[in-house]
Amino acid sequence: MVAPGAAAGTPLGTPWPRTATRGADGVVSVGGVSLHDLATTQGTPLYVVDETDMRGRAAALRTAMTAAFAEQGVEAELFYAGKAFLCRGVARWMTEEGLGIDTASLGELTTALSAGVDPARIGLHGNNKSDAEIELALSEGIGRIVLDSLVEVGRVADAAAALGTRARAMLRVTTGVHAGGHEYISTGHEDQKFGLSVHPARAGEDSPALAALLAILDRPELELLGIHSHIGSQILDPAGFAAAASEVMRLRAELAERSGALVGEVDLGGGFGVAYLPGEVELEPERIAKETASAVAEAAATTGTALPQVSFEPGRSIAGPAGITLYTVGTVKPVRLPEGSDVAERLYVSIDGGMGDNIRPALYGAAYHAELVGRTSAAPLVRARVVGKHCESGDIVVHDVDLPADVHAGDLLAVAVTGAYGRSMASTYNLLPRPGVVAVRAGKVTPLVRRETVADLLALDLG
Missing domain, CATH: 3.20.20.10 (Alanine racemase)
Structure with a gap:
């Protein structure tokens, strides 16, 4: 699963893992592994650790x-x-x-x-x-x-x-x-x-x-x-x-x-x-x-x-900085804001995870950064809010970030610096299974923690 041309990619820099690069096609690789390939083979949400x-x-x-x-x-x-x-x-x-x-x-x-x-x-x-x-x-x-x-x-x-x-x-x-x-x-x-x-x-x-x-x-x-x-x-x-x-x-x-x-x-x-x-x-x-x-x-x-x-x-x-969380975008919804707000409209970008895999923004307002990592885009940047799928209005993963206006369902989105406390503080709220964890290094993928399944949750339920 080595990303084509990953070695020639452009380093992403702070706050991304040190081996993170972006290829000409917009696909980000970490540890020589394409995040697109990881999402395809491992599913999302997924914690990825740069070993x-x-x-x-x-x-x-x-x-x-x-x-x-x-x-x-x-x-x-x-x-x-x-x-x-x-x-x-x-x-x-x-x-x-x-x-x-x-x-x-x-x-x-x-x-x-x-x-x-x-x-x-x-x-x-x-x-x-x-x-x-x-x-x-x-x-x-x-x-x-x-x-x-x-x-x-x-x-x-x-x-x-x-x-x-x-x-x-x-x-x-x-x-x-x-x-x-x-x-x-x-x-x-x-x-x-x-x-x-x-x-x-x-x-x-x-x-x-x-x-x-x-x-x-x-x-x-x-x-x-x-x-x-x-x-x-x-x-x-x-x-x-x-x-x-x-x-x-x-x-x-x-x-x-x-x-x-x-x-x-x-x-x-x-x-x-x-x-x-x-x-x-x-x-x-x-x-x-x-x-x-x-x-x-x-x-x-x-x-x-x-x-x-x-x-x-x-x-x-x-x-912390060695880890990211990889998500798939679902619903994208523009929301008009009241007069006097910092922007007239905010784009709500829903992902297939949320506060269950990163509680820190809801717990104490922790700030994170997100980017599209599966393609390029020439669309202008717009103010967005990355939100989860849990039944809480406070289920916000990234409060404010500029994303391409053409972000749509199926896009891959990564949140940086989640290697610390993401998986450790994860929950199964709404009975959403916790994501798995994989390590990447020199083009190889090593599973560290298996993804939970609904069957795992039911196994604890005594009926």
Whole structure:
């Protein structure tokens, strides 16, 4: 399924996958594979992952972080955040590129283990871990359990005692640093469900984070690896990481002063931003690495403590830009807008998917870009809105985009930067089966996740 002339095609550039090109016939190819051929053989909707791009992004981040922190004389370690998109194939890619796997549920943890990932290279997050998740993590000997509350300190310690093992633990803290593109994905502020605050509730008291760290040290069933912070998602300015690093390093020094224990690792989470629209600029790996390494070194000097090993958990920045979603256009309907609107008429372009395969626009107004990828067009561009087929007026995939005026039923349309959270957050609303996922690389197609069918949905229905 190599696209004719794909090698001579014109690169699409941001925000499309790095191997995306458009041929003279208007057909777009990714990974040397024609999207027209993919739609014909695999059907639509379809998630398409550029394996070369995804691997390359993982490798670039690992290289940049390793080099920047090596200049400070310490190691940097990366864990791919499975919540972005995880399947066994992706788990293997990430470990082959030198990353561990960060999980947040029984399903993610089991997927990583079943992919053959070394348990020592797996972490488990979650603000409400189940007994089954804790027991599996401990019995498999995973490398780290990120504790999220004082209650969880006792639960994990008790579970480890019952199994006759010792849990390797970190504590998630909230630094008060606000970062991210939307309130729902900003996780460093204190009025939210994750972690424990580094700030005391009252003068003269220990902060909730310090109290929990001391509690961990009091339990011989727990080995305290370090302190974890995650400040948000879709962050485009490294200043937030620098501010969070300063707070975490201060807490680390405070713990050492109180207990004599200087923890060996600081995890600064992920959330590195990407470009979703043409003209946007993503956060470059080298910039993140250099500025964060400098901030950690400065905080170590300020607190008079040795530099820790530093870890990160990127997800979106690796998976997001490497993936697209391929759709077939159905109904096209012009809608006259009220006087005073930004345009007199908007073209509503309906596709064969929608909020079931990309909930982010409906959930928090995420902006995406779409283009026709199956032909050329000389028609003028008109303002359009790409909408799905679910029974919701808010079922909008792309709020505003300029598309050729002659867009019609049967056209192929692709939405960029859906590699992160598209499949992971997909649902079967209206009993629409979830799309499959394929990887493309060097002209070859590798199925990663099978397309669901109505028969799959009925198999769960007990009648």
